Amino acid sequence: MxxxxxxxxxxxSTGLLIFLLAAGLTLIFGLMSVLNFAHGxxxxxxxxxxxxxxxxxxxxxxxxxGAVAVGMVLGWVLERFLIRPVYGNHVRQLLITLGGMLxxxxxxxxxxxxxPIRVNLPAWLxxxxxxxxxxxxxxxxxxxxVGLLLYLALWLLLSRTQIGLMIRAGVLDKExxxxxxxxVKGLFTFVFLLGAGLAALGGALLAPYSGVVxxxxxxxxxxxxxxxxxxxxxxxxxxSALASLIVGVAGAFMAYYMPDLSLxxxxxxxxxxxxxxxxxxxxxxxxxx
Amino acid sequence: xxxLKLDNLETYLGQYHILQGVSMSVEExxxxxLFGRNGAGKTTTLRxxxxxxxxxxxxxxxxxxxxxxIPTHLISRKGIGYVPxxxxxxxxxxxxxxxxxxxxxxxxxxxEKMEWMLExxxxxxxxxxxxxxxxxxxxxxMLAIARAYINGDGxxxxxxxxxxxxxxxxxxxxxxxxxMKEKTTILLVxxxxxxxxxxxxxxxxxDDGKIVHDGLMQDLKEDKETCQKYLGIA
Ligand SMILES: Nc1ncnc2c1ncn2[C@@H]1O[C@H](COP(=O)(O)OP(=O)(O)OP(=O)(O)O)[C@@H](O)[C@H]1O
Ligand SMILES: [Mg+2]
Numbered sequence: 001m002x003x004x005x006x007x008x009x010x011x012x013s014t015g016l017l018i019f020l021l022a023a024g025l026t027l028i029f030g031l032m033s034v035l036n037f038a039h040g041x042x043x044x045x046x047x048x049x050x051x052x053x054x055x056x057x058x059x060x061x062x063x064x065x066g067a068v069a070v071g072m073v074l075g076w077v078l079e080r081f082l083i084r085p086v087y088g089n090h091v092r093q094l095l096i097t098l099g100g101m102l103x104x105x106x107x108x109x110x111x112x113x114x115x116p117i118r119v120n121l122p123a124w125l126x127x128x129x130x131x132x133x134x135x136x137x138x139x140x141x142x143x144x145x146v147g148l149l150l151y152l153a154l155w156l157l158l159s160r161t162q163i164g165l166m167i168r169a170g171v172l173d174k175e176x177x178x179x180x181x182x183x184v185k186g187l188f189t190f191v192f193l194l195g196a197g198l199a200a201l202g203g204a205l206l207a208p209y210s211g212v213v214x215x216x217x218x219x220x221x222x223x224x225x226x227x228x229x230x231x232x233x234x235x236x237x238x239x240s241a242l243a244s245l246i247v248g249v250a251g252a253f254m255a256y257y258m259p260d261l262s263l264x265x266x267x268x269x270x271x272x273x274x275x276x277x278x279x280x281x282x283x284x285x286x287x288x289x
Numbered sequence: 290x291x292x293l294k295l296d297n298l299e300t301y302l303g304q305y306h307i308l309q310g311v312s313m314s315v316e317e318x319x320x321x322x323l324f325g326r327n328g329a330g331k332t333t334t335l336r337x338x339x340x341x342x343x344x345x346x347x348x349x350x351x352x353x354x355x356x357x358x359i360p361t362h363l364i365s366r367k368g369i370g371y372v373p374x375x376x377x378x379x380x381x382x383x384x385x386x387x388x389x390x391x392x393x394x395x396x397x398x399x400x401e402k403m404e405w406m407l408e409x410x411x412x413x414x415x416x417x418x419x420x421x422x423x424x425x426x427x428x429x430x431m432l433a434i435a436r437a438y439i440n441g442d443g444x445x446x447x448x449x450x451x452x453x454x455x456x457x458x459x460x461x462x463x464x465x466x467x468x469m470k471e472k473t474t475i476l477l478v479x480x481x482x483x484x485x486x487x488x489x490x491x492x493x494x495x496d497d498g499k500i501v502h503d504g505l506m507q508d509l510k511e512d513k514e515t516c517q518k519y520l521g522i523a
Binding site: 162165169173175176177178184 | 360361363365373377379389390391393394436
């Protein structure tokens with residue numbers, strides 16, 4: 001029982017971290033049809049800048065806010081100078097965002113050197129909870145709570161606000177949205193910055209969780225996030241949330257019971273979903289929520 | 290006075306020279322119908338006005354203000370409502386959400402416009418919380434027209450509203466469009482001559498990217514030769 005609950009908690013918390021990365025990816029794809037391979041670069045910048053700010057200031061909240069700010073600034077630069085010139089051209093997007101990913105990952109080493117960096121937990125999140133003799137690590141609960149709150153906030157943003165309505169309409173028909181007087185370029189930028197901020201936040205939350213950050217982790221998590229986006233259905237926020245949990249939980253159990261196979265697992269999940277439902281779990285044309 | 294003026298528009302789609310010097314004007318308070326066979330360039334004309342396919346030469350003026358060359362969303366905000374040929378329905382949004390979206394950047398009396406549309410098209414009120422994608426073809430067309438009217442302020446561009454609808458539905462729609470003339474100027478693209486000639490004040494006929502005829506609808510109805518030559522009506 002203890003093992004089961006712990007694996008579940010691990011799986012859900014990892015899943016929600018992946019979700020933070022996948023949420024931006026899926027919305028950016030849904031609205032702009034852009035596959036942003038540089039997304040993982042924003043994640044790793046969030047992880048490093050968060051870890052660094054935490055070390056310097058000893059304030060975890062400041063670290064998170066700083067990481068999000070760094071992510072959004074980099075996201076703005078990316079959207080404005082790399083992606084905007086190649087809207088509508090998938091091959092160029094692929095090349096240029098992959099290039100962006102490499103530049104973002106490698107430039108980490110200029111600032112923080114080539115070696116992994118250790119990251120500590122903030123004091124107020126150290127330790128664990130005990131329920132009926134089952135020990136659950138505090139930080140994981142924290143990640144779950146934050147992840148769920150963010151999911152809720154995103155869902156409210158998309159389903160209850162005017163800008164959310166515009167985004168959902170934009171996912172369905174960009175031209176018609178423009179014909180209603182709405183500046184779609186502005187919407188693109190908003191969604192891109194939102195996605196960038198979430199990716200950086202994911203990185204900043206992951207750093208103390210894994211205890212160590214390294215430049216290549218961006219690619220590693222970006223691949224997971226891409227798998228999640230495809231399993232969940234491109235453009236669907238709920239689909240990505242569901243798929244993140246599946247990938248996270250399945251990964252945690254596999255790593256424990258069949259560690260040799262855990263790498264193959266995601267590919268297997270992907271293959272099964274694509275065979276059974278090629279549009280992904282909740283991928284229906286046009287439901288961004 | 291003409292509300293909308295197209296002056297010598299030349300529009301290319303890719304390498305194809307589609308509009309080859311199109312000039313038209315739409316009088317305020319009128320229904321002006323643009324006829325022409327399939328592929329004549331009617332849709333491209335409306336898309337050029339909306340800024341989706343900008344012209345390489347020529348200009349579009351609305352209220353004597355140049356609107357060619359500016360982005361679509363700003364053209365829309367001048368008060369031009371647009372009903373595209375494929376209706377452009379946001380299938381996953383409800384009727385309510387669609388019309389609220391239409392209000393978001395609209396000018397003028399948006400509440401009044403909304404109320405009037407629900408009066409004119411009671412089905413929209415009935416299916417207020419239904420997903421637009423689940424509406425019937427006729428209801429989708431009503432939604433597209435209501436959305437454009439609420440969003441616009443003074444001019445409606447409607448691209449072949451009769452497409453794919455039953456004769457009864459077409460008749461109902463044409464009646465509604467005629468009623469809407471009280472409050473807005475309309476540029477209507479149609480192939481259904483019988484219906485459109487009943488409600489139109491002026492007409493233009495387009496062929497191969499050029500305007501080949503224009504005038505009062507009344508005169509066209511009597512001009513059997515032109516009708517036969519360009520509209521295939523005996
Ligand atoms: N994206 C495009 N690229 C190249 N040519 C196009 C494109 N879209 C339309 N065309 C061509 O432009 C011409 C005019 O098309 P348009 O849609 O404006 O005609 P239309 O008068 O609206 O016809 P219909 O009555 O069939 O709707 C046609 O010959 C069409 O084949
Ligand atoms: Mg057409």
